[in-house]
Amino acid sequence: MKTAYFAVPAISRIPFAGCPFPLAQICVPVADLTLCLRNTFDELPGVAEAVAVFLEARGANAETVFAANLSIEELVTNIIKYGYDDDAPHDIHVRLGLDDQTLNIEIQDDGHEFNPFDQPAPDTSTPAEERPIGGLGIHFVRHMLDSWTYERRGGRNIVTLTKKML
Secondary structure: OOOOEEEEEOOOOEEEEOOOOOOOOOEEEEEEEOEEEEOOHHHHHHHHHHHHHHHHHHOOHHHHHHHHHHHHHHHHHHHHHHHHHHOOEEEEEEEEEEOEEEEEEEEEOOOOOOOHHHHHOOOOOOOHHHHOOOOOHHHHHHOOOOOOEEEEEOOEEEEEEEOOOO
């Protein structure tokens, strides 16, 4: 199994915007991956790349990498689009960890209280051209992952997702 290495200070935190680490930074293997990103769409490609590298280094198959990235992108996109009433920068935290071949993903933000799993399932029996735009992202998350929970704690939305690694 390959090991993922990231340039980090004392913890496994990778800031994307204006990353302060020099190229010669000492690299250490990380058991969990914690990403702190700003509420801008420019952050999403870096997140997807870090998630893919982290999971592939731990033997995840393409289905698991795709499900993780799709879920993270969908949920973070919704946070960026609808979570805030201001243009101020806000931190969104994404943490990935493995426990007995189960991928655990946690996404935290300080946006408006919102449980994405309280939304009704879309009517997929209607032809796509007759359906309203939107609503499929959470549907995909529900069907591609094994479990999902939401809680509001300390003024933060916390979504936890799990997927068995095949």
